Amino acid sequence: MVFANRLFPSPIDVAGHLWVLATTGKLLPDLGKTLTRAAIAFFVAMAAGTAIGIAFGRVRWADRLFSTWVVVGLNLPAIVVAIVLYIWLGLTEFALILAVIINKVPLVITTIREGVKSFSRDYDELGLAFRMPFLRRLRLIFIPQLMPFVLAAARTGLSLVWKIVLVFEVLGSDGGVGYRVSVFFQFFDITGILAYTVAFILVVLALEYGVMRPLERSVLKWRTDRN
Amino acid sequence: MADGPELKIDITEKRFNVLPVPLYESLHIEVPAGQVLALVGPSGIGKSSLLRLVAGIDTDYDGSITIAGTPAKDAPPPGFVFQDSRLLPWLTAIQNIEAVNPAISRDQARAMLARVGLDGFADAFPHQLSGGMQRRVALARAFSVNSRLLLLDEPFVSLDRHLVSGLQKVLLDLMANETPTAILVTHLPDDAALLADRAIVLDGRPARVVADISFESRRGARDSQELQRLTQLLSAYSEEKAL
Numbered sequence: 286m287v288f289a290n291r292l293f294p295s296p297i298d299v300a301g302h303l304w305v306l307a308t309t310g311k312l313l314p315d316l317g318k319t320l321t322r323a324a325i326a327f328f329v330a331m332a333a334g335t336a337i338g339i340a341f342g343r344v345r346w347a348d349r350l351f352s353t354w355v356v357v358g359l360n361l362p363a364i365v366v367a368i369v370l371y372i373w374l375g376l377t378e379f380a381l382i383l384a385v386i387i388n389k390v391p392l393v394i395t396t397i398r399e400g401v402k403s404f405s406r407d408y409d410e411l412g413l414a415f416r417m418p419f420l421r422r423l424r425l426i427f428i429p430q431l432m433p434f435v436l437a438a439a440r441t442g443l444s445l446v447w448k449i450v451l452v453f454e455v456l457g458s459d460g461g462v463g464y465r466v467s468v469f470f471q472f473f474d475i476t477g478i479l480a481y482t483v484a485f486i487l488v489v490l491a492l493e494y495g496v497m498r499p500l501e502r503s504v505l506k507w508r509t510d511r512n
Numbered sequence: 513m514a515d516g517p518e519l520k521i522d523i524t525e526k527r528f529n530v531l532p533v534p535l536y537e538s539l540h541i542e543v544p545a546g547q548v549l550a551l552v553g554p555s556g557i558g559k560s561s562l563l564r565l566v567a568g569i570d571t572d573y574d575g576s577i578t579i580a581g582t583p584a585k586d587a588p589p590p591g592f593v594f595q596d597s598r599l600l601p602w603l604t605a606i607q608n609i610e611a612v613n614p615a616i617s618r619d620q621a622r623a624m625l626a627r628v629g630l631d632g633f634a635d636a637f638p639h640q641l642s643g644g645m646q647r648r649v650a651l652a653r654a655f656s657v658n659s660r661l662l663l664l665d666e667p668f669v670s671l672d673r674h675l676v677s678g679l680q681k682v683l684l685d686l687m688a689n690e691t692p693t694a695i696l697v698t699h700l701p702d703d704a705a706l707l708a709d710r711a712i713v714l715d716g717r718p719a720r721v722v723a724d725i726s727f728e729s730r731r732g733a734r735d736s737q738e739l740q741r742l743t744q745l746l747s748a749y750s751e752e753k754a755l
Contacts (some may be wrong), residue, residue: 411598413569415612415657416589425611429602507602507637 294476303480311465312484318461320488322378323450326385327443333386334393334442335435341394342401355398358391367453376457385449392445393438400434432504440497447489515546516660516693517580517587521566526558526573535561536573537718548687548694548731550704552746553714559697560595563663566695567592579661590661591654591692595669597646599638605649606634609656616656624652628682644675648682655686662687662694668703680706684732701746705739707731713749723749 294302306312341348341355367384374380408430412422454463462485469477521541527534535558543549551559564570566577568585579587589612599608609621616624622634628648630641638646647667654662667683668676684707687694698704704711709731713723725745729738 407594407596407598408600410564410569411594411600411612414567414589414592414594416568417612421611421614425600425603429600507639 292473292475294479298476299479299483302476303483306477306480307484311460312481315460315462315465315481316484316488318458319450319454319463319485322382322385322454322461323443323446326382326389326450327439327446329382330386330389330442330446331393331435331439334390334438335397337390338394338397338438339401339431341398342404348398355391355394358387359395361388363388363449364452364456367449367456371457376459378458381450381453381458384453385446388449389442389445393442396434396438396441397431400431404430433508436497436501436504443492443497447485451485515691516662518545519543519566519661519693519695520576520578521562522577523565523573523575525575526561526565531717534718537720539575539719539721541712541721543693543695545693546691547710548692548696548708550696550698550708550711551714552698552701552704552711552749553719555699557714557716558719559699559714560665563592563665563695563697566590567663588661589657590663591656591658593647593650593654593662593664593667595666597638597643597650599646599649599653601638604635604637605630605641605652608638608649609653612653613657621652621656624656625649627655627686628652629678642675644671644679647671647675647679651679651682651686655690659686659690660692662692664694664696666697666699668698668700683707688732702739702743704746705742706734711746713746 303312341351363384366387367381370380370384370387374383404427408426409422411417412426417425450461451463451466454461455467458464462481466478466481469475469481519542521539521543523536523539525534526536526539539562541549551562553559561570565573566579566584567590568587571585577584579590599605600611603611605625606618606621609624610616610618622631625631625634625648628651630645630648630652633641633645633649638649641649651667654664664683668679671679680703687707696704696707701711705727708727710724710726712721713725714720715722723746727734727742734742
């Protein structure tokens, strides 16, 4: 290659280094740490954001009262949240995960709230006319309308969580993909950085094609067929 | 099969905030068991709103509506056919029936679909069916919930006339077998002439009964001359109102 040197490693070098890091280095424990942090933050943020988003979508006064705070949350620089929490709570797992959650929740709230607001009143009327019990309406009318928005929030949220977790790991943690990349950075080890990046992308693609897309196909089958 | 329930509508007053005068004031209508009553009148007069009160969807009014002596909101759910098919798009045809009547068996639901001419379409999603077929599913759904009390809100609106005639035949057959009490809301006198035993023409604000016509001939057995006569009779009231 024209630029083949220490700063521009070839794909073969990166693949070889990836294998070495995976078999003898700390790649797998680092990936495990990052994935655990991302998974906890993701599920807590999705649960909290969905519940609050539904409440804001249904209860107008609550939306009016708190919508400004949601806007503040959406635009608050992620790094500020992380630094403040690290100062207050120390360089702990809890602070890192809480910072990710605080950054992601407003995005989920906004997506779910707009989704709930767009629900068809005609279907509510259908449920009333046929005296469908609450749980039945929830399962057959409410959740199917909500699912496209939950999946959209999950997809955008997942990509946001990955990025934020890595940045926060660089800022202050004792392991994980972000932490290791920052160590590689100090040695200008571009092969190591790219090997970790490739490993991380492989995990993300595995989640996309192994979980997200099959889930989407299954839940939104009726829309897929229509398209 | 026993006739459907007797229906008594006795509304003292019904208001909407956006209207300066009540929608109804002292509105009294009785529908004997097994009768198909057509509510005819101009758009916006309150025909569909009346169906919502009878269905128990809207309970904000002064007065009482009883179905076989039971207040409407406590009575068993009626077989309601909306102006649009209002099928849940994420459920198949058969699931749309099961959604509103969980007690129905798969075979019964399939049989109901077959009765409206949709044999073999049980597993089709609404978007895979034509507009006319979707209305048939809505009809099957209504009959599967309560074939004794039907509330039909402009069930043929925005359909081609040849689709309408097919759907009317299906409805006539179903009503001949089940002898339900039914209220058919329509703005078309010829629908009322074909399908009803009696027609009430509503007009004014507050809405009032300007004509209450019982048809002597039997529904489903009227020839074209009789249909034309009844249509003209109902149209005459509509024209008088317009004047």
